[in-house]
Amino acid sequence: MGEQDPSDRLRGDFPKEMKENGMASFSQFSSSVRAMVRIRQKYQAIKKRRLEIAAVAAQSLTSPRSTSPKVFTFDNLHDPINSNPSSPRKRKKKRKLRVLYPSSSLRAVPTKERSRAKNCLYLLCIIVFLQIYNAIENLDDHVLKYDLDGLEKTLKREVFGQQEVAESLLSHLHDYLSTYVHNKPLVLSLHGPTGVGKSHVGRLLAQHFRSVVGDDLVMQYFVLHHCPTDDDIPQCTKSLDSHVSEMVTQAEEEEKIPVFIFDEVEHMPRELLDTLQDLIHPKNNNEYLNAIYILISNLGREDITKFVLHNSSIAVSGRLSLNQELNPWLRSYLQRYHMLFLEAELLPFMLLEKSHVMDCFIDEMSREGFYPDRSHVERLAEELSYYTVGERAFSHTGCRQVVAKVNLL
Incomplete structure (x- = not known):
């Protein structure tokens, strides 16, 4: 248990100290080598960058000098490689949209939620389309029921020199008879000199509508025949009112439109004109709206004759329709005569040529x-x-x- 010999202590510790000194020297050597490698890499990078800058400067010196002012940017300095237009640009890859499924579940597309509002919208569009289609079909059926094509052929065959009047008459009838519900009756007023075909057209209309809606729903009223004297005027007004009311009621039940044709209106007394106006323009109720009234007279015949003779050259050249020019004056004249013609559609008949x-x-x-x-x-x-x-x-x-x-x- 005594003290150890110094010689033994020196022999045992020397190799250990030598080993530790060798490890320290190796680590210092490796660190210095790594430092030299980093310095060399940095030097090569700086050298390469200087060569690239020198090449760019040489290229700018060889190019023709521009007189325009130059703008300095850092684009070429920071990224000279990408500034070269010849270098291809990398395209960004489109990201694929994928649905990732767990490995333990089935791969199925998620079900879309059905919108009840969209289904209701589709149903509403279908219903509106069917209603419009049925309405159009009903309009066509309602017009076909009155056979206006047959009336057109009859007028072309038996009425001469009044083509414009016939076309206007058929147009008004077609527009009115396309529907059954109306806000006012149709009033057509035929005017013209003697012998131009007014009464003849009235007879053709009566014959046609009698064959379509029946005899009970067509009335021809001749003033000189049904009310010949002044003493009969009170009875005539009462009978006319009751007869028209009965026909309108019957037509409403049968869902048809009655036709009333009044000829010789210029001979109709004031009381009958007032009664007829109350029937055509009801004030307190919605009755008598689905009806056709045709008034035939020769009111204003002298002035119509003068107008046609003075404007015959216009009619020949076809520059203007005489009816369009005549209607404003004729309407003002008839309204002064009686307010019955206030909302009537005027159809003036022209003079007949040889x-x-x-x-x-x-x-x-x-x-x-x-x-x-x-x-x-x-x-x-x-x-x-x-x-x-x-x-x-x-x-x-x-x-x-x-x-x-x-x-x-």
């Missing part, structure tokens, strides 16, 4: 069984009197004397 009178002769002779020889027809037409305006000849009495002339054959 060619139209010849057509009347041919039609009437065919009805009576005579052969309509052209020369014979011209000779009969020459017996009538005419207004001469330039090369045109307008008959004084239209086709009124045609029937009497044919009966004398």
Whole structure:
């Protein structure tokens, strides 16, 4: 247990100290080597950058000098490689949208939630479409029920020289008969000189609508026949009111539109005109709205004749419709005569030319069984009197004397 010999202590500790000194020297050497490698890499990077800057400067010196001012930016200094247009640009890859599923579950697309509001919207659109379609079909069926195509053929075949009036008449009837519910009745007022076809058109309308809606819903009222004297006026007004009311009530039950044709309105007394106005323009109720009233008269015939004769050149050239020019004046005249014509659709009849009178002769002779020889027809037409305006000849009495002339054959 004594003290250890110094010589032994020196022999045992020397190798250990030598080992520790060797490890320290190796670590110092490795750290210095790493420092030298970093310095070399940094030097090479600085050298490379200087070479690139020198190359860019040399290229700028060799290029032609520009007189425009230069703007200095740091783009080329920070990223000279990307500034080269020849270097390809990397495209960004589109990110694929994927649905990740757990490994323990089935791979199925999530079900979309159904919107009840969208289904209701689709159903509403279908219902509106069906209603519009049914309404259009009902309009067509309602018009077809009155056979206006047949009426058009009849007017073209039997009415001469009044094409514009016939087209306007059919247009008003078609628009009114397209629906059953109306806010006012249709009032058509036919005006013109004697013999131009007003009463003839009234008879054709009565015949046509009797075949369509029945005899009970069509009334032809001739003032000189139904109310010949002034003493009969109170009874006439009462009977007219009751008759129209009965027809309107019956038409409402049958869902049809009645037709009332009043001829010789210029001979109608004031009391009858007032009664007719109350029927056409009801103030306190909505009755009598689904009805057609046709008024036939020769009111303003002298002025209509003068207007046609003075503007015959316009009618020939076709620059203007005489009806469009005549209607404003005729309406103001008729409103001064009676307020019955306030909301009436005016259809003025023009004077008939000689060619139209010849057509009347041919039609009437065919009805009576005579052969309509052209020369014979011209000779009969020459017996009538005419207004001469330039090369045109307008008959004084239209086709009124045609029937009497044919009966004398």
